[in-house]
Amino acid sequence: MKTEKASLLVKGNEAIALGAMAAGCECYFAYPITPQSEIPEMLSRILVEAGGEFVQAESEIAAANMLLGATACGKRAMTSSSSPGISLKQEAISYMAGSQLPAVIVNVCRGGPGLGSIDPSQGDYYQSTRGGGHGDYRTLTLAPASCQEAYDQTIQAFDLAFRYRNPVVVLGDAILGQMKEPIQAWKERAIQDSRGLSWSLSGARGRKPRLLKSLYLSDGALAGHNRLLQEKYQAMRVECDWEAYKTDDAELIIVAFGSMGRISKSAVRQLRERGLPVGLFRPITLFPFPDEPLAKLAEEGKRFLTIENNAGQMVDDVRLAVRRQSDSELYSVLPGILANPTDLLEPIQRVLHT
């Protein structure tokens, strides 16, 4: 339900918290870490006031497992963290993928490896799109680039999680988390019926007991389970989403996601003003990756330059997508460096003119 509301000037982290509220999130579990602490700080107030459950857990491990328990009951539930904490959550995410639980996990990514820094980074692209933990599984991954998208995509994350009974990752970074922009908080909070679901746990009164598990020991059972999961991941491809900006008449297409997508857009605009034929392709879903539209652009003879705030991760997916006709160059802004449009102008022109 869309309602016309006054704009709010909020940080990306706050937009995520507001999105979770609007989506009807009833349980939230987390452990503090910069640069996402505004999410638990805000939810500790507004979620509790709305009658929801807020637990500051003893660790990210515990928080992710609380999420496992709450989603097993069919509740809309969420955890959020930043890179080191997301590493700790991976075991539970793997279990939730295996047990087909609709969890929402927000990663406001920071520089790594190790303790790294609290600077913006896109270093967790592989982790988010390849599963991240053990076993052959995938998490749907959304990459918002503005505070409005952070709000909208958090709502969407809950819908997708339940549509596919699968963990969904919202992958932002410190720029998105700390930046303020006006948003339209268009959605009224509505609570989903968690008992009406065919799989959720509530006690077996009047029905057969239900079991949510990821252990499959009997002959052939695990292969069957994995087949089912893989079919599900294939089915998710209809969710592919992206933004194409001035790609039609471009010779060179910049591929960049999240904050880097925005920064690249400014660079593309400046180069367009100088008459240079460049465009931007910004994947919004990172898994499933929008490879078909990229392949189509490759068929049209475009060239590609992937720009990332990491050492080059998404470029693998771009290369796979365009491999039949083309390839992609890489411009890497290493975590620890704050990217800006000016720094991108020269590398883009260099690739354009080769």
Add this chain to the structure above:
Amino acid sequence: MLQEEQQVFSPPEALVDTPTHFCPGCHHGIVHRLVAEVLDRLRVAQDTICVASVGCSVFIYNYLHVDAVEAPHGRAAAVATGVRRARPESIVFTYQGDGDLAAIGLAEILYTANRGENMTVVFVNNTVYGMTGGQLAPTTMVGQKTTTSQQGRRFETDGAPLRMAEIIAGLPGTVYSARVAVDTVQHIKKARKVLLKGFTNQVENRGFSFVEFLSACPTNWRLSPLEANERVGKELIRAFPLGIFKDQESGGPDTESRRSE
């Protein structure tokens, strides 16, 4: 004249009528049955959500007629916290081994107890990692030989066994903490009473209850079922005294633990 037959004994309804995968002489089966009896007695099986842990008891959901979810190794108490918060009206219990609860899951169990989550924890202490082949556990006794302490546990290098029921009793959030054994009929009867109390507390919304069961593991102890059972009475109870270490109306910041028996 023939007396009409009278049924004096029947298996609990909450227990699935099927052979278990446990080794001969293992006490997990007895503890499963006690859980089923208590759920029946309180008429709550249909309201119960069981959180299974990783260890020999992972298949508990095959043996109880209840909703269940599987937790990662050590994380059952955190998963149960999520379930508890999502379903305040359900009966929630975890069933965990000593490796699971007292080693990898120590933080989760302490914090769950300390938050006073209204739930029941069934803790089965067999002094070894049963499922993975009998390695040193946090509850292995000093001197006890395991596959990873082949000269016997040495305090100097491995520390001393953790007495979980006492540790949990010391936390303000806990309302009830006890240790029982199932090696004799008398002990089983007592254990049933204690477990009933542990679940009744939850039905009455009192808070966090913890029941530790001393259990035999003949396979990994390299003993016959009878010898293993005897060892519980002779050695384990000496290292892990039976008793109720805390029993009160409700949890709270200023509660004291006490010791009976």
Add this chain to the structure above:
Amino acid sequence: MYQDVIIAGFGGQGVMLIGNVVAFAAMEQKLRVTFMPVYGVEMRGGTANCTVVISDEEIGSPIIFSPQTSILMNQPSVEKFQSRLEDGGVQLVNASIVDADLLEQDRIRTISVPANELADELGSVKMANMVMLGAWLQATGCLPLKAVQAALGQVFGEHNARLIPLNQKGLERGAAFVASQAERPVL
């Protein structure tokens, strides 16, 4: 319409506050706006800064290396940001505490505002940030002074409502100072 600005100064000079006020006022004027603070480790070093971008079109980067304008409240900020200002850009400098010898005059345009003195005259040196913001508004003509004064009410909240009139005066004082220096907006 497009306008960006980097605002920098000591922690405690109210740099983030005036960034927020501008962003809020821009939103109320139905413009697009981004407010990007530096945060965490970088902030503890002493200088705080934020970047505000205002536009009537969708905004690309919220991070700007070479801004069109800057508000520099102290010496370290001038040292850090003056050379980054785009050619022909305008910097507003708190002349009360910045060494005038450091200021460039040819490549860029510098407006020196004795912000601490002007604020002092109003009764509180804490108003220096508002004086600087008022000066910037006058110099750029980017948002109506009235709109920014109105935004103070929203940003301050009830708790600090009593501070609003003085802050509004600070904005007026800064704007008047620049108006007295130049006939028209310098941008």
